Amino acid sequence: MKKYALILAAVFLTLSCSKKTSSGPPNPPEPPDPPPVQEVVYDETGCLFKSYNGLVMAGYQGWFAAEGDASERGWYHFQNGSCGGFKPGCSTIDFWPDMTEYTKTYPSPFQFANGTNAKLYSPYDEETIDLHFKWMQQYGLDGVFMQRFVGEIKNTNPKGKRHFNKVLENALKAAKKYSRAICVMYDLSGCSPEDVAYLEQDWNELQTLFKLFDNVQNPTYLRHNKKPLVVIWGVGFNDNRKYTISDVDKLVDKIKGPTKKVSVMLGVPYFWRTLKNDTENSTTLHTLIKKTDVIMPWAVGRYSNDNYTNVAGAELAGDIQWCATNKVDYVPLVFPGFSWGNLRNDPSLYNSIPRLKGDFLWKQVAGAKLSGAKSLYVAMFDEIDEGTAIYKCAREGELPLHADKRFVGIDADLPSDHYLWLTGQAVKWFHGEGTYNSTRPVR
Amino acid sequence: MKKLSYILLISALAASSCKKDNYDGPTAGLSGNFFDVATKALVEQDIIRGTQIEIQEKGYVVPQYLIVKNDGTYSNTLLFAATYTVKPIRTNFIALEAQEVTLNGQTTLDFNVTPYIRVTNASIVKSGTKVIATFKLQQNVINNVNKIGLYAHEDFRVGEPMRQAETERDLNAVSDPNATYTLEMDIPTKDQLKTGKSYYFRIGARIDIGEARFNYAPTVKIDL
Numbered sequence: 001m002k003k004y005a006l007i008l009a010a011v012f013l014t015l016s017c018s019k020k021t022s023s024g025p026p027n028p029p030e031p032p033d034p035p036p037v038q039e040v041v042y043d044e045t046g047c048l049f050k051s052y053n054g055l056v057m058a059g060y061q062g063w064f065a066a067e068g069d070a071s072e073r074g075w076y077h078f079q080n081g082s083c084g085g086f087k088p089g090c091s092t093i094d095f096w097p098d099m100t101e102y103t104k105t106y107p108s109p110f111q112f113a114n115g116t117n118a119k120l121y122s123p124y125d126e127e128t129i130d131l132h133f134k135w136m137q138q139y140g141l142d143g144v145f146m147q148r149f150v151g152e153i154k155n156t157n158p159k160g161k162r163h164f165n166k167v168l169e170n171a172l173k174a175a176k177k178y179s180r181a182i183c184v185m186y187d188l189s190g191c192s193p194e195d196v197a198y199l200e201q202d203w204n205e206l207q208t209l210f211k212l213f214d215n216v217q218n219p220t221y222l223r224h225n226k227k228p229l230v231v232i233w234g235v236g237f238n239d240n241r242k243y244t245i246s247d248v249d250k251l252v253d254k255i256k257g258p259t260k261k262v263s264v265m266l267g268v269p270y271f272w273r274t275l276k277n278d279t280e281n282s283t284t285l286h287t288l289i290k291k292t293d294v295i296m297p298w299a300v301g302r303y304s305n306d307n308y309t310n311v312a313g314a315e316l317a318g319d320i321q322w323c324a325t326n327k328v329d330y331v332p333l334v335f336p337g338f339s340w341g342n343l344r345n346d347p348s349l350y351n352s353i354p355r356l357k358g359d360f361l362w363k364q365v366a367g368a369k370l371s372g373a374k375s376l377y378v379a380m381f382d383e384i385d386e387g388t389a390i391y392k393c394a395r396e397g398e399l400p401l402h403a404d405k406r407f408v409g410i411d412a413d414l415p416s417d418h419y420l421w422l423t424g425q426a427v428k429w430f431h432g433e434g435t436y437n438s439t440r441p442v443r
Numbered sequence: 444m445k446k447l448s449y450i451l452l453i454s455a456l457a458a459s460s461c462k463k464d465n466y467d468g469p470t471a472g473l474s475g476n477f478f479d480v481a482t483k484a485l486v487e488q489d490i491i492r493g494t495q496i497e498i499q500e501k502g503y504v505v506p507q508y509l510i511v512k513n514d515g516t517y518s519n520t521l522l523f524a525a526t527y528t529v530k531p532i533r534t535n536f537i538a539l540e541a542q543e544v545t546l547n548g549q550t551t552l553d554f555n556v557t558p559y560i561r562v563t564n565a566s567i568v569k570s571g572t573k574v575i576a577t578f579k580l581q582q583n584v585i586n587n588v589n590k591i592g593l594y595a596h597e598d599f600r601v602g603e604p605m606r607q608a609e610t611e612r613d614l615n616a617v618s619d620p621n622a623t624y625t626l627e628m629d630i631p632t633k634d635q636l637k638t639g640k641s642y643y644f645r646i647g648a649r650i651d652i653g654e655a656r657f658n659y660a661p662t663v664k665i666d667l
Contacts, residue, residue: 274538313586314652318538321557325540367585438617 089403118400133174143181233267339387474518485515565660
């Protein structure tokens with residue numbers, strides 16, 4: 001028994017002192033690899049936009065509705081629930097569209113100082129969206145990303161879904177007519193994890209309903225890396241969203257699928273690379289980004305004219321380097337300014353990020369270009385709630401009355417199309433035309 | 444007898460687990476170069492208050508910091524073999540991602556970087572009682588260059604943090620790639636510089652980004 005104990009102890013000692021060795025039975029043979037899945041190949045004959053590279057595109061909200069239009073949504077996105085609707089003294093919008101060229105208009109609850117009614121448009125109307133795309137062609141903007149808020153297009157919100165489908169239908173038609181790039185952009189703001197999963201269903205519906213991937217039906221639908229592009233905006237933000245990076249990761253896997261049906265652009269927070277400030281501190285965001293094709297960090301409100309270079313210089317350079325290393329395309333965002341005094345019922349927020357006649361927008365255009373960006377995302381074409389719109393807006397001195405509030409206008413010494421024109425100059429620079437530098441071009 | 448075997452087992456355990464320290468000493472190391480990704484030249488640094496390499500051993504909370512030599516090389520030969528997260532910090536080049544590196548013996552790790560500023564066409568010559576530096580600046584980010592300087596020291600590790608004399612100018616602007624910048628140092632006005640001795644001179648420029656460090660042209664030795 002003593003001998004037995006000694007042997008045991010010796011074995012134990014050997015075990016505890018020896019380095020790990022790979023003894024034991026040989027591994028069973030590996031199962032054969034499954035046959036490789038063939039990637040889907042699309043016919044791109046006749047497609048006008050085969051890559052986002054080299055393009056300047058804007059976001060298109062299209063979420064407004066006018067009382068009396070066929071959407072039956074009242075003054076949707078003009079009305080402000082916090083102050084009682086859409087009337088003098090209460091609105092969501094700070095800017096007022098320049099209505100001169102619209103053929104279909106609706107009387108609004110607002111008047112000009114001379115007593116005439118201030119009219120508005122509805123993107124539910126085909127002729128209105130036609131006009132917007134006509135402008136895009138006229139000023140050279142390559143195209144737009146059609147915003148699709150997942151909370152708005154659920155089956156529990158039939159009017160919302162009808163609205164966004166009609167706006168998309170109008171836009172697809174106009175994009176084809178005016179040869180402008182168009183792409184669907186989902187916004188996950190306010191989503192539950194179930195809503196994130198629902199996106200796949202909606203996306204499949206759209207493909208069928210509008211023949212999105214048909215190169216003859218939709219020759220201007222944006223493609224990237226030889227696949228139609230779809231955007232998912234809103235992942236990695238640290239503002240206590242109900243859905244997680246993992247929810248979006250699963251969604252990306254599904255909509256790409258084993259055959260890589262689409263290319264995906266992700267809308268991410270501004271500090272996505274360093275995982276600080278507006279960004280969730282989780283490297284799973286980087287894992288997700290590496291699965292996708294393009295990223296666009298959300299820069300609205302992250303800087304103003306005064307601190308742009310300080311904030312954006314190092315971020316742009318670091319971001320572009322990271323994306324080149326990891327083979328993901330990178331699109332910086334530029335915006336003309338920011339104003340949401342009426343939306344927030346706080347007059348101190350009028351022009352909270354001043355436009356400075358376009359100096360601020362051009363500083364970002366030049367900053368992106370000189371840092372090596374190949375394309376731009378302009379926020380936004382028609383966003384007048386937050387005052388980032390580049391389309392034609394009414395000028396100071398030509399605005400409706402707003403009781404104890406006010407509207408914000410384009411500077412009186414500028415034409416109402418100033419920001420469309422300036423964006424057109426940015427397009428030329430990114431297309432490699434003309435001679436531009438960090439000084440804002442003069443018309 | 445059963446009792447005895449227990450005793451034996453416990454002593455065996457004790458013998459195997461109670462050695463004072465059965466780890467090897469720090470036999471691993473990490474060394475390498477910072478290369479300019481475009482020119483392939485070494486990216487000059489500062490040995491004092493310059494770029495450092497933060498290395499964090501897996502499972503340890505406290506990171507270690509490796510210094511980088513003026514010439515853009517670094518070497519630490521006394522590290523424990525382990526897997527580390529490695530990231531250069533407080534750099535004079537566009538930020539790099541952290542990377543995992545397993546040290547097994549002496550390991551080489553080079554960094555290919557884009558310096559914030561390239562100081563090009565640099566010339567430092569003595570002319571009469573003056574030392575005159577001329578150079579161009581090629582910046583790779585859109586930020587302002589906030590300062591340019593000519594630094595002198597009797598030690599070859601001269602730089603902005605280590606100088607006996609300097610001539611500096613605040614630019615606070617984006618540099619002009621076509622301009623030739625000139626900095627002059629009038630020797631008689633610099634108390635710490637003695638004629639008849641040799642000194643090292645170096646041209647530097649700093650970008651206006653957070654904790655960014657100076658970028659330099661190579662050092663030049665001049666007999667005063």
